[in-house]
Amino acid sequence: MSPENAPGTAAAQRPTLPETRTVTLRVNGTSHQLQIAPWTSVLDALREHLQLTGTKKGCDHGQCGACTILLDGKRINSCLTLAVMQENKEITTIEGLAKNGELHPVQQAFIDHDAFQCGYCTPGQICSVIGLVNEGKAKTLDDIKDLMSGNVCRCGAYANIVQVAQEALERNTGL
Amino acid sequence: MKENYTGKPANRVDGRAKVTGEAKYAAEFNVPNLLHGVVVNSAIAKGTIKSIDTSAALQLAGVVQVFTHENRPGYTWLDSHYMDEDAPPGSPFRPFYNNQILFSMQPVALVVAESFELARYAALLVKVEYEAQPHETDLESNLPRAYTPKKYKSPPPTDPRGDADTAFAQATFKVEEAYAHPAHHHNPMEMHASIAIWHEDGKMTIYDKIQGVQNSQKYISTAFGIPQEDVQVLSPFVGGAFGSGLRPQYQLFLAVLAARELKRAVKVGLTRQQMFSFGHRPATVQRLALGASAEGELEAVKHDAIAETSRFEDYNEDVVIWPGVLYDCENVKVSHQLVDLDVFTPLDMRAPGGVTGTFALEVAIDEMAYQLGIDPLEFRLKNYTNTDQNKGKPYSSKELKECYRQGAERFGWSKRKMEPRSMKEGHQLIGWGMANGAWEAKQQEAAAKAVFSPDGKLTVSCATADIGTGTYTVMSQIAAETMGLPLEEVTFKLGDSTLPKSPLEGGSWTVSSVGSAVKLVCEKLQEQLLEQARKMENSPFKDANPEDVSFAEGRMFLTQAPAQSISILEAVQQNEGQPLVAEASQKPDKNQKNYSSYSHSATFVEVMVDEDLGTVKVTRMVSAIAAGRIINPKTGRSQILGGSVWGIGAALQEHTVMDHRLGRFMNHDLDKYHVPVSADIHETDVIFVEEKDEIVNPIGAKGLGEIGIVSIAPAIVNAVFHATGKRIRELPITLDKLL
Numbered sequence: 001m002s003p004e005n006a007p008g009t010a011a012a013q014r015p016t017l018p019e020t021r022t023v024t025l026r027v028n029g030t031s032h033q034l035q036i037a038p039w040t041s042v043l044d045a046l047r048e049h050l051q052l053t054g055t056k057k058g059c060d061h062g063q064c065g066a067c068t069i070l071l072d073g074k075r076i077n078s079c080l081t082l083a084v085m086q087e088n089k090e091i092t093t094i095e096g097l098a099k100n101g102e103l104h105p106v107q108q109a110f111i112d113h114d115a116f117q118c119g120y121c122t123p124g125q126i127c128s129v130i131g132l133v134n135e136g137k138a139k140t141l142d143d144i145k146d147l148m149s150g151n152v153c154r155c156g157a158y159a160n161i162v163q164v165a166q167e168a169l170e171r172n173t174g175l
Numbered sequence: 176m177k178e179n180y181t182g183k184p185a186n187r188v189d190g191r192a193k194v195t196g197e198a199k200y201a202a203e204f205n206v207p208n209l210l211h212g213v214v215v216n217s218a219i220a221k222g223t224i225k226s227i228d229t230s231a232a233l234q235l236a237g238v239v240q241v242f243t244h245e246n247r248p249g250y251t252w253l254d255s256h257y258m259d260e261d262a263p264p265g266s267p268f269r270p271f272y273n274n275q276i277l278f279s280m281q282p283v284a285l286v287v288a289e290s291f292e293l294a295r296y297a298a299l300l301v302k303v304e305y306e307a308q309p310h311e312t313d314l315e316s317n318l319p320r321a322y323t324p325k326k327y328k329s330p331p332p333t334d335p336r337g338d339a340d341t342a343f344a345q346a347t348f349k350v351e352e353a354y355a356h357p358a359h360h361h362n363p364m365e366m367h368a369s370i371a372i373w374h375e376d377g378k379m380t381i382y383d384k385i386q387g388v389q390n391s392q393k394y395i396s397t398a399f400g401i402p403q404e405d406v407q408v409l410s411p412f413v414g415g416a417f418g419s420g421l422r423p424q425y426q427l428f429l430a431v432l433a434a435r436e437l438k439r440a441v442k443v444g445l446t447r448q449q450m451f452s453f454g455h456r457p458a459t460v461q462r463l464a465l466g467a468s469a470e471g472e473l474e475a476v477k478h479d480a481i482a483e484t485s486r487f488e489d490y491n492e493d494v495v496i497w498p499g500v501l502y503d504c505e506n507v508k509v510s511h512q513l514v515d516l517d518v519f520t521p522l523d524m525r526a527p528g529g530v531t532g533t534f535a536l537e538v539a540i541d542e543m544a545y546q547l548g549i550d551p552l553e554f555r556l557k558n559y560t561n562t563d564q565n566k567g568k569p570y571s572s573k574e575l576k577e578c579y580r581q582g583a584e585r586f587g588w589s590k591r592k593m594e595p596r597s598m599k600e601g602h603q604l605i606g607w608g609m610a611n612g613a614w615e616a617k618q619q620e621a622a623a624k625a626v627f628s629p630d631g632k633l634t635v636s637c638a639t640a641d642i643g644t645g646t647y648t649v650m651s652q653i654a655a656e657t658m659g660l661p662l663e664e665v666t667f668k669l670g671d672s673t674l675p676k677s678p679l680e681g682g683s684w685t686v687s688s689v690g691s692a693v694k695l696v697c698e699k700l701q702e703q704l705l706e707q708a709r710k711m712e713n714s715p716f717k718d719a720n721p722e723d724v725s726f727a728e729g730r731m732f733l734t735q736a737p738a739q740s741i742s743i744l745e746a747v748q749q750n751e752g753q754p755l756v757a758e759a760s761q762k763p764d765k766n767q768k769n770y771s772s773y774s775h776s777a778t779f780v781e782v783m784v785d786e787d788l789g790t791v792k793v794t795r796m797v798s799a800i801a802a803g804r805i806i807n808p809k810t811g812r813s814q815i816l817g818g819s820v821w822g823i824g825a826a827l828q829e830h831t832v833m834d835h836r837l838g839r840f841m842n843h844d845l846d847k848y849h850v851p852v853s854a855d856i857h858e859t860d861v862i863f864v865e866e867k868d869e870i871v872n873p874i875g876a877k878g879l880g881e882i883g884i885v886s887i888a889p890a891i892v893n894a895v896f897h898a899t900g901k902r903i904r905e906l907p908i909t910l911d912k913l914l
Binding site: 017037039040044048051052053055056057061063064066094103112114119120121122123144145146148149152154155156158159160162 | 202293809
């Protein structure tokens with residue numbers, strides 16, 4: 001042990017960080033290779049490393065749903081999962097919903113029902129509605145309300161959001 | 176104004192940007208070579224920093240600098256240089272100014288690194304040693320220290336009218352009770368963030384989450400001594416604010432500090448926990464004393480409020496104006512005092528003072544109605560006022576009676592039995608309650624610019640904000656309406672400090688203020704179009720004056736002879752291929768001073784209370800709103816729905832809980848600070864009552880941001896009383912209070 005590494009010296013206390021990893025994420029049909037820390041969340045990978053900022057950070061703790069994305073068609077909080085764990089999965093974000101400039105029916109319904117105000121929770125709400133339809137668990141209005149309650153909207157657009165979800169279930173248009 | 180685009184439901188013009196993820200909020204701009212800053216906050220509420228050890232953080236490769244009070248450059252110390260447009264009287268908080276800790280979670284260090292993950296990790300390595308001093312954070316136990324501030328932020332409480340003490344002593348019926356409202360935090364979904372970009376010529380471009388880009392611009396200019404024109408602040412989209420963005424928050428100062436020192440671009444974003452480290456709706460205790468005659472006439476009102484503030488600023492809000500706004504009573508006495516505590520200064524939060532004061536007043540009014548045995552709606556009608564008793568001026572318009580009528584009818588109020596606990600379904604006690612509210616309709620000076628290009632596109636701009644309120648949409652509607660152009664041909668620009676002067680986006684005054692400026696600038700443009708049209712050969716407008724000409728459906732024509740018309744495009748093209756440009760500034764009309772202007776609401780609520788568990792469900796709600804002209808009933812309805820959700824939160828859930836041993840807000844996240852979710856929201860009906868007002872402002876609109884919330888919580892409290900017979904005077908109504 002060299003003197004500068006002896007216990008009690010600055011160098012011994014020097015924090016060390018795990019090395020970054022090469023991670024391949026498949027997002028909206030395109031593969032991206034990223035050099036990121038093993039503790040980078042999918043949310044931060046999307047926002048900070050891929051500049052896909054449509055997915056929002058509202059709490060970073062899985063308490064608000066603003067970061068909801070679709071992982072193999074299933075809605076998840078992207079702040080609660082690490083990018084290194086999600087290789088070989090199909091990630092769909094809000095940027096991947098419109099096809100050739102045409103909005104996904106749920107996106108259009110959000111506009112038509114004025115189901116948002118500030119728009120910050122909206123990408124998460126939209127992904128969550130699509131995920132809800134894919135799950136097929138919601139049978140009643142109360143089910144919809146319960147199963148959409150992981151997505152907080154501080155502007156309070158719930159009445160309109162629930163209407164969009166109801167219509168989407170009737171149309172049964174998942175991804 | 177003609178009824179082409181305004182008054183009709185229109186989808187948001189920024190809707191597509193918001194549903195596709197293209198709308199960019201403050202933290203989302205892709206800036207090359209960006210550094211990331213993470214804030215370290217104080218662990219104590221009061222005391223001094225003994226030492227800060229940043230060495231471990233600085234040793235990490237990629238950590239660029241750690242800023243603290245020890246290496247902060249010596250900027251200006253003058254209070255006035257840190258005061259922003261919404262600053263209360265006092266000495267504003269100056270980040271990293273010295274080693275003094277003034278409140279828990281005060282920012283004490285900023286770690287700047289090449290990546291966000293690294294900055295966050297390095298922030299954990301910063302070791303701060305404190306010398307704690309005893310703190311005071313409890314309003315209730317400090318009430319004996321209440322003082323009258325030297326200067327009030329909002330107008331001081333009005334002088335007494337009549338003799339409230341004697342009238343109360345002699346009144347046949349009396350209510351005298353205390354009401355407690357807790358601290359709330361705004362919690363917009365987007366957390367506060369700023370990106371500060373340093374340019375080689377010393378100029379700065381800043382993306383900020385703010386309700387007034389020019390407020391941030393001026394603040395940065397004075398605090399850092401940079402010429403105002405060298406600071407450009409941009410904020411095209413704001414992910415909610417509700418007042419949290421009225422003042423520049425500390426992440427802005429820190430981002431600019433780091434960017435200037437490091438000569439780089441720096442982003443500082445707050446965490447959800449840090450969203451509880453600045454302004455909040457202040458905890459407030461109130462005492463209401465009402466006296467009434469046997470006939471149900473209000474004879475005396477005494478309304479006293481004591482609210483918390485910080486040690487460094489005297490924040491206050493309009494808590495005790497509501498008796499004078501809402502009721503006819505000759506003997507009124509009000510007061511508003513403060514207790515300074517070791518907390519951050521409170522901050523305007525959606526309907527500041529209105530939420531707090533209306534809760535206490537409207538619950539007390541319900542209590543009096545019960546003492547008298549008079550239906551609560553009838554009691555309000557008996558004491559209705561057509562004048563603002565605080566100002567002694569008539570209302571420019573007031574259709575509250577129509578709100579009562581339409582709201583009651585829609586709700587079925589006439590079927591209500593007065594007696595509490597008179598309705599039940601299984602284990603569910605059912606209660607019906609009501610309340611009314613008001614919010615002032617103010618107009619501020621604002622400016623706008625209009626550019627009409629030869630391709631027929633109209634661009635109107637003002638440095639205002641759209642925090643979800645629909646500013647982009649309603650301003651486009653007003654411009655399209657005035658100019659007689661299709662909505663698609665109009666673009667409204669905002670959120671850029673280089674645009675014409677705007678007041679802060681708040682106080683429900685944006686449509687009134689900015690909308691009036693937009694209308695005026697379009698009228699100026701019309702005069703220019705007329706001048707151009709006069710130049711044309713055989714022009715029908717040769718002898719026409721501006722008042723003779725109308726604009727509709729893309730054409731301009733003589734009002735008296737509509738067949739004499741040309742397309743507006745033709746007129747603009749007379750300007751030799753150059754756009755027509757107009758600028759205008761609109762001040763409130765002097766005639767407004769002879770009147771008082773308020774929007775009004777009446778809310779009717781049904782609750783179900785589980786007899787065994789004490790859980791409360793708001794099953795049905797009708798809010799009838801009189802707010803002048805409704806520019807866009809679709810986005811307007813959304814604002815009122817949002818206000819209703821906020822009212823449910825205030826009544827049943829929201830409460831920032833302080834641990835007084837630590838002097839720290841303990842439920843500082845969205846898991847423990849409860850806000851309503853989908854499952855809490857049931858039938859909600861919004862009625863816009865027709866109200867014509869030609870005095871309030873040139874648009875005739877009173878604003879909708881705040882009127883939707885004020886009467887909700889008291890209506891729920893009154894409904895819970897009707898259901899259970901229990902009168903709750905301390906919000907929120909958690910189930911422990913009903914068991």
